[in-house]
Amino acid sequence: MKTDVILGLQWGDEGKGKIVDVLAKDYGVVARFQGGPNAGHSLEFEDKKVVLHSIPSGIFRDNTINIIGNGVVLDPVIFYQECQALEKMDIPVKERLMISRKTHLILPTHKIIDRASEQSKGASKIGSTLKGIGPTYMDKTGRNGLRVGDILTKDFRQRFEALKEKHRIFLKQFDYVYDINESEREWLEATDYIKQFNIVDSEYVINNIMLKGNTGVLAEGAQGSLLDIDFGSYPFVTSSTTICAGACTGLGIAPTQIGNVYGIFKAYCTRVGSGPFPTELNDQTGEELRRIGHEFGATTGRSRRTGWLDLVALKYAVMINGVNRLIMMKADVLDTFDTIRVATSYICDGEATDRVPYDINARIEPVYREFRGWKRDLTGIRREDELPVEFMDYLRFIEKETGVPVAIISVGPDREQTIVR
Ligand code: GDP
Ligand code: IMO
Ligand code: MG
Numbered sequence: 001m002k003t004d005v006i007l008g009l010q011w012g013d014e015g016k017g018k019i020v021d022v023l024a025k026d027y028g029v030v031a032r033f034q035g036g037p038n039a040g041h042s043l044e045f046e047d048k049k050v051v052l053h054s055i056p057s058g059i060f061r062d063n064t065i066n067i068i069g070n071g072v073v074l075d076p077v078i079f080y081q082e083c084q085a086l087e088k089m090d091i092p093v094k095e096r097l098m099i100s101r102k103t104h105l106i107l108p109t110h111k112i113i114d115r116a117s118e119q120s121k122g123a124s125k126i127g128s129t130l131k132g133i134g135p136t137y138m139d140k141t142g143r144n145g146l147r148v149g150d151i152l153t154k155d156f157r158q159r160f161e162a163l164k165e166k167h168r169i170f171l172k173q174f175d176y177v178y179d180i181n182e183s184e185r186e187w188l189e190a191t192d193y194i195k196q197f198n199i200v201d202s203e204y205v206i207n208n209i210m211l212k213g214n215t216g217v218l219a220e221g222a223q224g225s226l227l228d229i230d231f232g233s234y235p236f237v238t239s240s241t242t243i244c245a246g247a248c249t250g251l252g253i254a255p256t257q258i259g260n261v262y263g264i265f266k267a268y269c270t271r272v273g274s275g276p277f278p279t280e281l282n283d284q285t286g287e288e289l290r291r292i293g294h295e296f297g298a299t300t301g302r303s304r305r306t307g308w309l310d311l312v313a314l315k316y317a318v319m320i321n322g323v324n325r326l327i328m329m330k331a332d333v334l335d336t337f338d339t340i341r342v343a344t345s346y347i348c349d350g351e352a353t354d355r356v357p358y359d360i361n362a363r364i365e366p367v368y369r370e371f372r373g374w375k376r377d378l379t380g381i382r383r384e385d386e387l388p389v390e391f392m393d394y395l396r397f398i399e400k401e402t403g404v405p406v407a408i409i410s411v412g413p414d415r416e417q418t419i420v421r
Contacts, residue, residue, distance in 0.1 A: 002257050003217040003251070004219070004258075004259045006220055006264065007243065007247075007262070007263060007264070007266060007321060009321070011223075011224050011277075012224040013304065014264040014329055015329035017057045017221070018041075018232060018410065018415070019264060021060060021415060023218060024064050027058065028217070029206065030056075030061075030065075030066050031221075032056045033069045033220070033221065034246045035133070036053075036075060037131045038128075038223070040300075043060065045058060045060070045416075051299075054068060054075065054079055055079070064095045066096055067097075067100065068097070070100040072104075072250065073104045076106075076190035079194070094198075097197060099148050099197050101200035101201060104139070105136070110139070111135075113132070114130050116176035126236055127273025128256075129299050136239075156191075186191060190390075203252025206255035207252065219253070223238045225242055229242075230322075233275045252298070259386075261322050263327065265326065266329050268293075272303075272304045278312075279304050279366050288336075293306070309398070310366065311402070312355070312356060325407040326399070326402065327410070328395065332417075336373070338372075339371070339373055340372075342371065342398075344369050345363070346366055346367065347366075371393060378412075
């Protein structure tokens with residue numbers, strides 16, 4: 001059985017956590033393949049609300065094994081706190097979770113470097129979550145990193161000290177005051193805690209499960225395609241491969257073993273952090289989207305920028321991911337709008353285009369198509385044939401433009417508020 005992939009098609013926060021939790025009941029394995037605690041994946045069910053940062057969103061399903069893949073970067077302290085919270089909810093997290101030996105560790109000094117680097121950029125800062133993501137991936141590709149498997153080695157402490165020393169020297173270039181030993185004890189204790197988990201060669205685990213074929217694997221993406229290190233609005237991106245190909249490298253799955261690619265998008269757009277956002281609304285409508293959609297970050301609490309759906313960007317994301325099933329989230333947030341707009345092309349520095357431009361400083365004016373709002377509460381609807389015609393017009397237009405069917409429509413944050421077509 002092949003591995004299905006679920007990933008964000010916008011700038012993150014599309015609702016991946018909710019949908020992975022919904023779909024997880026049909027998969028024996030849910031595996032995160034990239035990113036780290038910069039992610040905040042929200043789940044709501046049975047009056048519970050949970051935000052996961054490093055743990056895959058299949059953790060609440062009794063018969064699902066969750067894997068933190070080699071492509072992920074793990075902060076032991078945040079991981080420890082997440083596990084404690086789950087254990088309080090009686091989730092047997094140690095039984096349900098495996099961690100790849102090859103997962104890279106976020107050190108306290110990675111977070112310091114993240115902060116120092118952002119501060120040095122001034123007004124052109126990325127708007128990073130400051131979780132140490134960029135510096136940890138830098139050490140990974142620079143071949144200096146520490147991995148989860150290293151925790152089990154005798155000289156782990158020496159290697160930690162050696163990397164810390166490298167960071168101390170690196171930090172000299174910044175005019176930044178810090179305490180090098182910041183939260184070190186907590187971090188070392190948390191690495192010790194990780195030893196209690198099932199630390200595995202997850203590429204073997206996943207490939208063996210696929211080979212046996214009696215249960216499916218679902219790969220859970222973090223962030224979104226427009227934050228991808230290669231295809232996002234560089235440098236205003238994250239430091240990992242957020243697109244489908246990242247599931248191959250982040251889990252050790254061959255491209256030929258990828259099955260369905262589920263692409264998640266909100267019925268409008270949001271972005272948190274800096275960088276271009278062509279359809280951004282800096283007006284009352286944008287404020288309404290933020291208020292109704294509760295658009296405040298699940299990890300940092302920052303207010304999210306809001307705007308209309310951007311089909312130029314969505315089609316780009318569908319293309320680079322090979323999406324064959326779309327999932328539309330937060331349709332209910334548009335319930336009260338008289339008119340809904342969708343960008344179908346751009347005027348880029350005066351020229352019409354239907355492509356995402358290379359130049360992030362290009363002056364983009366979106367060309368919009370308008371749709372009549374449905375002006376009905378979608379949150380209680382559970383069947384497609386009960387959806388208003390105006391909503392279906394909007395949905396069908398997106399399907400026609402992208403050439404991909406919408407398989408799932410989400411009409412509220414709860415697990416139950418989901419229409420599977
Ligand atoms: P993720 O990072 O992609 O998992 O998304 P986040 O959890 O950061 O943000 C999505 C937010 O929207 C969370 O607060 C969810 O509870 C909420 N949400 C998810 N689906 C829906 C939906 O269909 N309607 C509404 N109103 N909220 C939703
Ligand atoms: P989930 O998985 C939304 C953004 C940050 C910043 C940029 C780089 O919840 O969708 P980083 O901390 O990676 O150095 O930040 O990427 N960003 C996210 N935005 N959702 C996320 O994750 C994000 N993870 C990172 O705001 O602009
Ligand atoms: Mg999020």
